[in-house]
Structures are given as C-alpha cells and as structure tokens.
Amino acid sequence: MFALDWDLSNLMNGAAAAPQEFHLTLDKLEQDIKQFKLEIPEMFGPYQNIMDALYEAESVVCCLTGENTSNSEATQLEARVNALRADFEKVKLKLDEMLLQMPESQYEKIASSLGQSRFYLDERRKNAKQKMPLDKESLVNDLSVSGLHGLMTLYFTYMGEIEFDLEGKKLNLSKLENLFYDPDRTVRIESLRVMEEELKKRESVFAQILNNLVDFRLRSYSARGWDDYLHETLQANRTSRKTVEAMWAAIAANKEPLVRFMKAKASLLGLNSLSYADYRASIGKGDQTKITYDDAANAIIDLFSEASPKMGAFAKRAIENQWVSASISDTKRAGGFCTNLPVSKESRILMTFSDSLSSQGTLAHELGHAFHNEAMKELPAMMRTVPYNLAETASTMCEMMVHDNAIRNAKGDKEKLFLLDDQLTDYMIFNMDLHSRFLFDSAFHEARKVGFISPSEISEMMVEAQREGFAGALDDYLPHFWAYKMHFYLTDAPFYNWTYTFGYLFSLGVYAKLRDSGAFEEKYIALLQDSGSMSAEELAKKHLGVDLTRIDFWQGAIDMLNGQIEEYIRLAKDI
Numbered sequence: 001m002f003a004l005d006w007d008l009s010n011l012m013n014g015a016a017a018a019p020q021e022f023h024l025t026l027d028k029l030e031q032d033i034k035q036f037k038l039e040i041p042e043m044f045g046p047y048q049n050i051m052d053a054l055y056e057a058e059s060v061v062c063c064l065t066g067e068n069t070s071n072s073e074a075t076q077l078e079a080r081v082n083a084l085r086a087d088f089e090k091v092k093l094k095l096d097e098m099l100l101q102m103p104e105s106q107y108e109k110i111a112s113s114l115g116q117s118r119f120y121l122d123e124r125r126k127n128a129k130q131k132m133p134l135d136k137e138s139l140v141n142d143l144s145v146s147g148l149h150g151l152m153t154l155y156f157t158y159m160g161e162i163e164f165d166l167e168g169k170k171l172n173l174s175k176l177e178n179l180f181y182d183p184d185r186t187v188r189i190e191s192l193r194v195m196e197e198e199l200k201k202r203e204s205v206f207a208q209i210l211n212n213l214v215d216f217r218l219r220s221y222s223a224r225g226w227d228d229y230l231h232e233t234l235q236a237n238r239t240s241r242k243t244v245e246a247m248w249a250a251i252a253a254n255k256e257p258l259v260r261f262m263k264a265k266a267s268l269l270g271l272n273s274l275s276y277a278d279y280r281a282s283i284g285k286g287d288q289t290k291i292t293y294d295d296a297a298n299a300i301i302d303l304f305s306e307a308s309p310k311m312g313a314f315a316k317r318a319i320e321n322q323w324v325s326a327s328i329s330d331t332k333r334a335g336g337f338c339t340n341l342p343v344s345k346e347s348r349i350l351m352t353f354s355d356s357l358s359s360q361g362t363l364a365h366e367l368g369h370a371f372h373n374e375a376m377k378e379l380p381a382m383m384r385t386v387p388y389n390l391a392e393t394a395s396t397m398c399e400m401m402v403h404d405n406a407i408r409n410a411k412g413d414k415e416k417l418f419l420l421d422d423q424l425t426d427y428m429i430f431n432m433d434l435h436s437r438f439l440f441d442s443a444f445h446e447a448r449k450v451g452f453i454s455p456s457e458i459s460e461m462m463v464e465a466q467r468e469g470f471a472g473a474l475d476d477y478l479p480h481f482w483a484y485k486m487h488f489y490l491t492d493a494p495f496y497n498w499t500y501t502f503g504y505l506f507s508l509g510v511y512a513k514l515r516d517s518g519a520f521e522e523k524y525i526a527l528l529q530d531s532g533s534m535s536a537e538e539l540a541k542k543h544l545g546v547d548l549t550r551i552d553f554w555q556g557a558i559d560m561l562n563g564q565i566e567e568y569i570r571l572a573k574d575i
Contacts, residue, residue: 007322016060048381052342059339066350068331069160096128119533120382151213155489174334188277199480203455206483229445233495237387238535243548250554255471257562264572275475296360303405308521326353338369368398375528390531392503417571430504436469437497508557
C-alpha cells in the first residue's frame with residue numbers, strides 16, 4: 001500500500017524537518033544575497049544558486065503551511081522567506097539596470113556566451129525597459145511585502161480559520177469542498193448553501209482584501225505606464241494578447257455543443273437542467289464513483305508507462321518515495337498543488353484524495369507538473385523559469401492521457417459514457433467555468449479603475465460573468481465564488497485562471513501532434529525542456545509547427561472535444 005502522507009525530512013538538506021535548522025539555512029541564504037556581487041560573467045553561477053535555494057525555501061514553506069494552515073512557526077518562516085525574496089528582487093532590479101546601461105556590443109558578447117540561457121537575460125532587459133527607474137521599482141517591491149503580498153497572506157489565513165457549520169459539524173473549507181462533488185445531490189446543494197451563507201456574512205472582509213489588492217496592482221501598473229491590466233499576466237506567461245484573444249474567441253464560438261452536453265448530462269442525472277451544484281456531478285451512482293488511492297496510483301503508473309516508460313517510472317518513484325500528501329485532514333489547505341524543489345531535485349504534491357475519479361485526475365495532473373520538473377532538473381536555473389500557462393500544459397496533458405486511455409479501454413457503453421462524462425465535464429470547466437473567471441477578473445479590474453466596488457456589486461459581477469461563461473445554461477449561480485476561489489487573490493500570478501484553459505487546449509494540440517509521431521517520449525521531453533526559454537508562440541512553432549495567434553489552432557483542439565460530445569449524446573440516448 002502507498003503512504004497517504006508525504007515525507008519532507010530530506011528537503012533543504014534536512015532543514016525542512018526542524019524550524020531551527022530552517023532558520024540557519026535562511027541565515028546562510030540571507031548572507032549569500034547580501035554578499036552577492038554583480039560582476040559579469042562570474043555572477044551567473046552564484047546567482048542561479050540563490051535562485052534555486054530561494055525557490056526551495058519557498059516550496060518548503062508552501063508545504064508546511066499547506067499541510068497545516070495554523071502552523072505559526074511556518075507562518076514566521078514564510079514571512080522571513082518573503083523578505084528574502086524581496087531582497088533578491090532588489091538584486092534582480094540592479095541587474096536589470098546594469099543590463100539597460102550596458103553598451104549593445106558588450107551586452108551581445110555576454111548574452112551570446114550563455115547559449116540558450118541568454119533568453120533569460122534578453123527577457124529581463126526587454127521587461128526592464130517597460131518599468132520605472134530602479135529606486136521606484138525598489139520602493140514598490142518593498143511595499144509589496146506587507147502590502148500586496150500581505151493581503152494575499154491575510155486572505156489565506158482568514159479563509160483557513162473559517163469553520164462551516166453543516167448539520168452541526170464544523171468543517172474547514174478543505175473538508176466542505178469535498179462535499180461539492182458528493183454523489184448525493186442534497187449534500188452538494190446543502191454544502192454549497194452553507195458556504196454561500198457563511199461567505200456572505202464575511203463578504204465585507206473579502207471585498208476589502210480584493211479591492212485593495214487589485215487597487216495596489218493597478219496603481220503600480222499606472223506608475224509604469226501600463227494601460228492594459230493584462231500586461232503583467234501576458235508578460236509573465238510569455239504570451240501575446242493576440243494569442244489569448246484568439247483562444248477566447250474560439251471558445252466563445254463553441255458554447256452551443258457544450259450546452260447540448262449539459263442538457264444530456266442533466267437528463268442522465270434525472271434533471272431538466274443543471275444547477276451550479278450539478279455541473280461537476282458524476283453521472284455514476286454509489287460504488288461506481290469509488291476508487292481507492294492505491295488503485296488510482298497504480299492505474300496512473302500503468303497509463304503513464306504506456307505513453308512513456310520514463311513517465312511511468314517517474315510516477316512510481318514519486319508515489320513510492322512519499323512525494324504526495326493525499327490524506328484528508330482538518331488542518332490541510334483546500335485545493336491542491338505541486339511544488340518544485342530544485343536543490344533536492346524533487347517535487348512535492350498536496351491534495352485531498354476522496355476516493356473518486358476526480359481525485360485520480362487531480363493526482364495525474366499534479367504528477368504531470370512533477371514530471372515537468374523532472375524533465376528540466378538538470379538545466380541551468382535561468383532555463384527553468386516556466387510560465388504558468390506552459391506549466392499547466394504538462395499537468396493537463398497527463399490528466400488527459402489518463403482519461404483518454406480509460407475511454408479507449410472502456411468495458412461497454414455504460415463505462416465509456418461514464419468516462420466521457422468525466423472528460424467532457426473537464427472541458428466544460430475549462431471553457432465555461434474558467435471563461436467566467438476570466439470575464440469576472442477583467443470586469444473587476446476595469447471597474448476598480450473607477451473606485452471601490454461593494455460586496456453586492458462584486459457578487460452581481462460574478463453572477464453576470466458566470467451567466468455569460470456558461471451561456472445561460474445553469475439554473476442558478478454562485479454569487480460569492482469571488483470570495484471562495486483563491487486564484488483571484490494570488491498576487492504573484494494575476495489572472496491566473498486563463499492559464500489553465502490555455503494549458504488544457506494547448507495540451508490537446510501537443511498530444512494530437514506528438515502521440516502518433518513515433519517518438520512521443522523524446523519529442524515531449526524536448527518540448528518541456530524548451531518551455532523555460534521560449535515564448536509560447538515560439539515553442540508552438542518549433543515543436544508543433546503551429547501559429548497560436550490564429551483561431552484555427554484553438555478550433556482544432558476544440559473540434560476534438562466537440563466530436564466527443566456527439567459520441568456522448570449518442571450513448572446517452574442508447575443507455
């Protein structure tokens with residue numbers, strides 16, 4: 001049997017297991033940052049060592065706070081790591097200034113000597129030209145520690161302390177969240193009602209946090225002369241606005257097949273139409289929806305191995321070596337994540353496994369992230385800065401591979417219908433739910449330019465975005481989704497949600513292009529290894545031969561899914 005809890009004892013050379021040792025490790029890192037000298041080319045080795053050490057410290061803190069949201073020692077460590085991150089950001093700003101002032105001939109000589117790692121320097125130099133002078137950027141960076149990022153920490157702390165009263169039982173968000181997917185519809189409806197009711201009581205606090213967080217962001221953008229509130233997320237994800245607009249245009253033009261899927265799904269659930277509590281629900285009943293952690297893990301290992309022996313062997317090693325925290329816990333953070341540990345050359349995954357196919361998909365998703373880390377672990381740190389949208393490519397692709405293989409090997413039409421429902425529900429989430437989140441984020445940022453937005457106005461904005469995202473096909477919506485969903489509060493990743501949709505559809509394109517190429521493993525790993533040193537458009541052009549700014553690429557991926565909808569509807573009528 002596989003362990004349900006992870007092992008952190010070897011991380012940071014053993015310092016992760018003891019707060020005192022952790023502080024000593026941070027003492028050394030602090031000294032390394034303070035003593036760092038901007039001397040090219042000697043600086044690049046120590047610079048990348050600091051990048052890795054700081055990232056590992058942040059990852060360990062993420063693990064400690066993730067497994068126990070009330071861990072006060074971890075909270076103190078987090079504050080200290082955040083301060084070190086701010087100190088290193090100052091070093092980066094000084095590097096940017098040096099690069100800007102450097103004569104072109106000198107810069108070209110230095111950059112050329114770095115090989116493919118020059119992408120990192122080119123990107124920093126280009127982005128530096130779009131920022132304020134060093135002293136002002138340093139000030140914003142300093143103020144962000146307790147200001148912008150402090151607001152995010154406040155959100156997670158506040159949300160982590162809330163107890164939701166469900167029939168006399170006090171549940172944290174993580175436990176309540178598991179009930180959103182319960183086979184019993186009354187449980188789903190009641191758990192969402194309880195969450196809505198509790199968040200409405202506290203909406204003024206969440207509204208203050210979100211308003212001030214976005215205001216801080218917009219004021220910083222204005223000072224830099226950035227008129228587009230998407231500037232930071234597009235820059236961070238190395239993607240053009242034209243590409244994102246092409247993606248959403250293709251999605252907006254393809255809501256009708258999804259609406260037909262929703263009607264067929266509702267019929268299978270014995271409903272006339274779906275409510276918010278139903279759209280993620282499984283059409284299976286009782287024990288059909290159950291799968292143990294061991295069975296799920298073994299199935300993932302086998303399915304990964306079919307596509308790539310290296311992926312299968314890696315997944316087995318990660319699970320056997322306790323890289324995954326899958327247990328249900330009162331103290332655990334809601335949701336899931338995979339975090340990279342570049343010094344230890346490992347990853348850690350946090351999730352709450354609920355004996356469901358959905359949880360199996362989550363495990364495959366996070367193992368996809370971990371395999372991406374594995375593929376890049378020997379590259380220089382400056383070639384491992386993967387943007388969120390491309391990082392999501394590996395994870396959603398692995399999740400998709402599990403679904404695709406299961407559908408192909410289905411034993412009869414009933415099982416195939418059940419598996420198709422699981423896969424098409426994901427399609428609905430990425431192209432409807434996440435579209436609604438992008439629409440809300442956009443509307444909120446636009447409105448916040450004018451002034452403070454009241455809790456009731458935010459909820460109205462949320463419902464309108466959900467209505468448009470779901471093409472009006474749900475019976476009801478979740479007004480306080482904006483308070484519940486943590487992604488709206490991520491200060492290092494504004495507009496985080498669109499990257500999932502990008503990764504999902506891009507994964508379809510990658511999978512379709514490479515699975516029948518005769519050298520999937522080799523080509524896939526090559527694509528992953530380039531993901532930290534190319535723009536999304538360049539990566540797609542090199543490895544897939546496609547243009548992401550054209551709607552036809554995205555339409556091609558969507559067509560694959562629409563074809564599955566037709567199969568789903570046919571099977572639903574015959575069952």
